[in-house]
Amino acid sequence: MSGPLTPDPGAAGLPVMVWIHGGGYQEGGSANPHADGTTLAGSGVVVVSLNYRVGVEGFAHIIGAPANRGILDQAAALRWVQDNIAAFGGDPGNVTVFGQSAGAGCIAALLTMPTAAGLFRRAIPQSVPGTFFSPELAAAISGAIAAEVGARATVEDLVGIDPRALADAKDTILEKMPEFVETWGPMALTPSPFSPVVDGNVLPEAPWRALAAGAARDIDLLVGHTRDEYRLFNSHLGIEMTDEQVNTTLEWLAPGPDGGRGYRGFYPQATPAQLYELVHADWLFRMPSLHLAHAQHAGGGPAWLYELCWSFNHEQGASHSLDFLLVFGTLHSDDVRKHRSAHPDAADQVTAVSQHMRTDWLNFATNGSPGWARYNPASRSTRVYTAEPTTQPYPEEPSRRIWSTHQFDTLHMAR
Numbered sequence: 001m002s003g004p005l006t007p008d009p010g011a012a013g014l015p016v017m018v019w020i021h022g023g024g025y026q027e028g029g030s031a032n033p034h035a036d037g038t039t040l041a042g043s044g045v046v047v048v049s050l051n052y053r054v055g056v057e058g059f060a061h062i063i064g065a066p067a068n069r070g071i072l073d074q075a076a077a078l079r080w081v082q083d084n085i086a087a088f089g090g091d092p093g094n095v096t097v098f099g100q101s102a103g104a105g106c107i108a109a110l111l112t113m114p115t116a117a118g119l120f121r122r123a124i125p126q127s128v129p130g131t132f133f134s135p136e137l138a139a140a141i142s143g144a145i146a147a148e149v150g151a152r153a154t155v156e157d158l159v160g161i162d163p164r165a166l167a168d169a170k171d172t173i174l175e176k177m178p179e180f181v182e183t184w185g186p187m188a189l190t191p192s193p194f195s196p197v198v199d200g201n202v203l204p205e206a207p208w209r210a211l212a213a214g215a216a217r218d219i220d221l222l223v224g225h226t227r228d229e230y231r232l233f234n235s236h237l238g239i240e241m242t243d244e245q246v247n248t249t250l251e252w253l254a255p256g257p258d259g260g261r262g263y264r265g266f267y268p269q270a271t272p273a274q275l276y277e278l279v280h281a282d283w284l285f286r287m288p289s290l291h292l293a294h295a296q297h298a299g300g301g302p303a304w305l306y307e308l309c310w311s312f313n314h315e316q317g318a319s320h321s322l323d324f325l326l327v328f329g330t331l332h333s334d335d336v337r338k339h340r341s342a343h344p345d346a347a348d349q350v351t352a353v354s355q356h357m358r359t360d361w362l363n364f365a366t367n368g369s370p371g372w373a374r375y376n377p378a379s380r381s382t383r384v385y386t387a388e389p390t391t392q393p394y395p396e397e398p399s400r401r402i403w404s405t406h407q408f409d410t411l412h413m414a415r
Contacts, residue, residue: 018047019103035328057070057163102129121220222306226322232316297375309386
C-alpha cells in the first residue's frame with residue numbers, strides 16, 4: 001500500500017480513486033513513475049495505489065493455497081481504505097477502483113467476488129483481458145512451472161524453493177507457451193501464463209456471466225480500450241506473414257467454427273499481418289472490454305464505454321497502456337516531441353487529450369457520470385478520444401459484428 005495522496009489533509013468527503021496496476025499478472029508495482037497520482041490528486045480526489053502479489057506467489061494455482069491470492073490482496077487493501085481513508089480527507093462511501101490490463105482483469109473479478117462486496121462504488125477497468133482460467137487449466141500451467149524446478153505445484157513442495165527460481169521457471173514456460181496451444185488452448189498465444197481462476201469460491205463465475213446476471217448492478221462501470229491494443233505485444237510487427245500463418249491464428253482466436261471467414265469478409269483490404277494483429281487485439285482486450293459493458297447493461301447496471309484512438313507516434317499507434325499515461329498526466333510534450341516517429345502535431349495535442357480523459361475520469365469518480373450517454377446495445381454510445389473527443393456509436397463495428405454472438409467465459413483445457 002502506498003500512502004494516499006490527498007489534495008487537502010484537513011478536508012472531508014473527497015472522492016477516492018484506488019489504482020490497481022497492470023503487468024500481465026506477473027510484474028509491476030505501485031512505484032511506477034508513469035502512474036504518479038500527483039496530478040490526479042491535485043484535481044480534488046484522494047489517490048491510493050497498492051501492491052499485490054504477482055507471478056507464482058499471486059496467481060499460480062497451488063494446492064493448499066487459496067486461488068487468486070493477488071486479488072485477495074487487493075480486497076484487503078480496499079478494506080483498509082474503508083477503515084482509514086477518512087483520515088486523509090476521503091469518503092469511504094465514494095471509492096472508485098481503476099486499473100489497466102491485468103489491473104482491469106482484477107477489477108472485473110472484484111466486481112463479482114463476495115469478499116469485495118461493498119468495498120467500492122465505482123469501477124474503471126481499462127483494457128480488460130479476456131482470459132479467466134478454469135482450475136484445471138490453471139493447474140496444468142502451474143504444474144508445468146513447478147516441474148521446471150523439480151517440484152509439484154503444492155504449498156509443501158514450493159515453500160522451500162527460492163522465489164527467484166520460480167520467477168525464472170515462469171519465464172521459461174512463458175517462452176514455451178505457444179508449444180502448449182493444442183492442450184492449453186488459446187491462452188498459450190497470450191503474453192502471460194497467469195489469469196484469475198474461476199474456482200467457484202473466491203471467484204464464483206467469469207465476470208461477463210456474473211455481470212449479466214446482475215452481480216454488479218449497484219456499481220457504476222466505465223470501461224473501454226485503446227484502438228491498437230496488440231501493437232506492443234506483436235512480435236511479427238513489420239514482418240510479412242503468409243495466409244497459412246494467419247489461418248492458424250484465426251482458427252484458434254476468431255469466434256465460431258469459421259471466424260476466419262468473418263474477418264476476411266469484414267476486413268477485405270487487410271493484409272495478413274493486419275488480420276493477425278486485429279484478431280489478437282479483439283480476442284485479448286477489445287471485445288472483452290466491449291462485452292463487459294454489454295453484460296453490465298444486461299444485468300441492470302449502469303455502464304459507459306470509451307475508446308482511445310489518439311496516438312502520438314507511427315510505430316505504436318493508440319497502444320495498450322497509452323490511456324493510463326494520459327489519465328495520470330505523465331506523458332508530456334517533451335516526451336512526445338523526442339519520439340523518433342512522433343506525429344507532427346502530437347506534442348501540441350497531448351496536454352489537451354490528457355486533460356479531456358482525466359476530467360472525464362474525475363467526473364465519473366465524483367458524481368458517477370463521465371459526461372456522455374450510458375452504453376446500451378441499440379445506440380452503443382462511446383466516448384472516442386482523438387485530438388478532439390467525440391461521442392458516437394462504437395467505432396469498431398466490423399469486429400463488434402464478428403464477435404456479436406460470442407460469449408466470453410471461463411477458459412478450459414483444449415484437450
